[in-house]
Amino acid sequence: MYIKGRCILSACALLSAQHALATGMDCTKAASAVEKTICANNGLYELDTQMGGIYRGLFKASPAAQAELKTAQRIWLKTRDQCTDNQDCLDQRYRERVQSLQMQLNEAVAYKPLDVDKLAAEDLRRAIQTASNADAEFPLERTLESLAIKTDASQFSDVEEDDASADEAHFPTAAPKGVTPDEWNALIASKIEGASESGKSTYTLMDLDGDGRRDLIVDTYAGGTGLFSYIETYHRTGDVFVRRTSALDSESSSNSFLLSLNDRGANQSVDWINLRGRVYAAYRNSYYGVDQLYLLNPLEVTGAVPIVTVHYRYQLSVPKIQKDEASDTSVTLDDALHGALTQALGKVSKTEANDVGEQKEPICPIPPSGEGDGAYYGYGPGHYTFEIVGDMPVVIGGQCYIGRMVDWFGSYSAKDGLGAQLVLRKPDLEETERSYQVNGKRRMTDVVTSMGKVEGDNGG
Template sequence: MDCTKAANAVENTVCANKSLYDLDAQMGVVYRDLLKASAPAQAELKRTQRLWLKVRNECAENVSCLSQHYRERLQALHAQWQAAVAYQPDDLDKQALDDLQKRIQAASRDDPEFALDRVLAALAVKTPAGGFHGDPSAEDSLITHFPTAQPEGVGADEWRALTASRINDAAETGLTSYTLQDLDGDGQRDLIVNTYAGGTGLFTYVETWRRDGERFVKRSVESESSLFYTNDRGANQSVDWISLRGKTYAAYRNSEYGADRVYLLNPLKINVQVPAVTVRYRYDLDVPVLQHKDDGNSTFELEPDLHRALNLAVTKVNETAAILSKEPLCPVPATGAGDNDYYSFGPAHYSIEKVVDLAVFIGNDCYIGALVDWFGSYSEKNGLFAQLALRKPDSEDGSRTYEVYGRRHITEVSTSMGKIELNEG
């Protein structure tokens, strides 16, 4: 909006309020980009925008009303823009997905535990890459900004294009690093922006910029966007940059108990329908007789009867289909806290995944148990690390927790096409 030409109460109110003015500026950018992206639908877009302006103008000088209408319209325009420019997987992507599935299936015959890891490592992109870090902020040591001087390893033409492009971070604040790598095979290195923003989830956001001659062009017009993010507290997520059928993909991995899902993201496009491979596992679970005390170092030995009871309970986990039982896990007495105390262990902390609620019988006593893990986190040394928590229903006594380990083997490798499903942690 040109505020020197503000002609009514609404326009004067927008120009006098920075937040509203910023929303209006955002709308101008998205609206123009949408006009370019959806030529066949331009007439309808212009019609709906004129209708929205009439509704907006009814707010007059009401800032709250204006803000709500701007945000709702921006959300609708963003959704239309995303649908208009979203990348549609082609035959080559489908062939790459089929290749990945077959490679994992073949590798699983020799290595049913780590077939996926081995395949992704073998497909790692081998094109030359260079990286540099942002400059520390003078105000906050946990924030960096795009460097003001040409970093080592960046060519003169690349630096001219970078400085001409007003590069911003993948998140509003955080520690940012930059990687130059050819992502589309045109011989010019593109830009990967990696920002560690922290927060309760220890989030890391990644966005990409395509080299287009004398400039770098951001993958998305949205001011804050990311190709993907990883949550390092709770959810088990990672990415491998791989090459299949001559194309580079960000193989975004999102895991949970019993399943690894790998999404093949086109690194320079808006991804909505995404090729995905799902690897499913079955575990051999074991409660070791030696358990660690709270200090993490010293150990104690389980009594034989308790050890047998705990192992008997976890061997049934693979046959348990639902987290919430339709029947009470322990017999409900005539008097007590009520039915709810007997059906589920209760909610788990956001940083862990509750796999299943189950009954554990120790002697003549029935306990409510919950098997929890860290979204399927798995290592060569220990395999799956999980915990079995027990509590006595209708009791004020605290819960007891025991270590559980598991070794996995692949049971199925399937493919699909759809939106990304995330564990938020």
């Protein structure tokens, strides 16, 4: 199966098998028990082929470390040979070695940010700081909008047949509007086809490196539990488009995409911006109180990258009129309940989420009998679709409830501000959960730059 530039295991095995005769072990010369076992097992032979391809790529990419690499490989071969004819042992040895070599190859070919990249991050920081003077609520959004690339780009999508579902969308059979004959011929020659077995791919032609020829961005929705979209880039080289990770032997790499966006719960996005005459994919991965913006060189394998981090402080409140979206009705909280909920919010951090697990002390007093003690130390487990901001006691009518404020990773809108909820449960009773809307207006407190690895569901 192939999903937006990613080989998952079954597809990788098939691709590896196609090249096995050319790059795998020469089974006509198999002499030892290990070699004969590998040659008799398709899965092991494919792993041997995959490992060999990655090893050769790493050897070529690391001239200064070739002697050390040879020594390490000889040591690994001795460890492998200790498995003799044990197929499970061999499978484990190979998978560990493939993973190790792939990580080394990723590091060896990773793009090292230049001074101009660091200066671009500093330019962005200053622009956000300036924008905050006029709009401290949306300084990052205003800045990204001002830097967005709005010209010299053409976009088209997979085509759905009239009698087919969206899952059966395919690459266009004729040149879409805005695509030149030269670009269309290069797309056809590169066998750029629908990049996902589910959903549609969107294709954007844009000059990503300033050489005067437009490159290719492929954005594919692949669904899954996280409703993921994967973004992959191809460089226009001669008469074809070449995948960004070609140096990684991407047919066997699971990270050929530039980045991924999780559309369920996570607060992630990408903007294509221009800084200092260079195009960056500004990948945004956000949480309560913070926006992290990674400046990705769109045509290079990423290692450490410039990061611009924006911090916020919230003014939290519980609306007295609570809306029930399920029934499309509203209810007005009485003064005592509204006051108790507002008091509980005073215990919530206004700048960062504090998902610290169970507290050292019980949140509500533990009675002589009732639920087990553990029920009083925390609200309980969370879920990947929301972010836990903090747990706290909520006293209503003399009764102690365990409260938890959750949000959707800092998701924020001009209309409602921070989208959050305060949920309550009575620790000594079942089915007593209550939920109340929480609003929060934010203001930027600071913006800083740094260097680091990209956090989130992105590719290498």
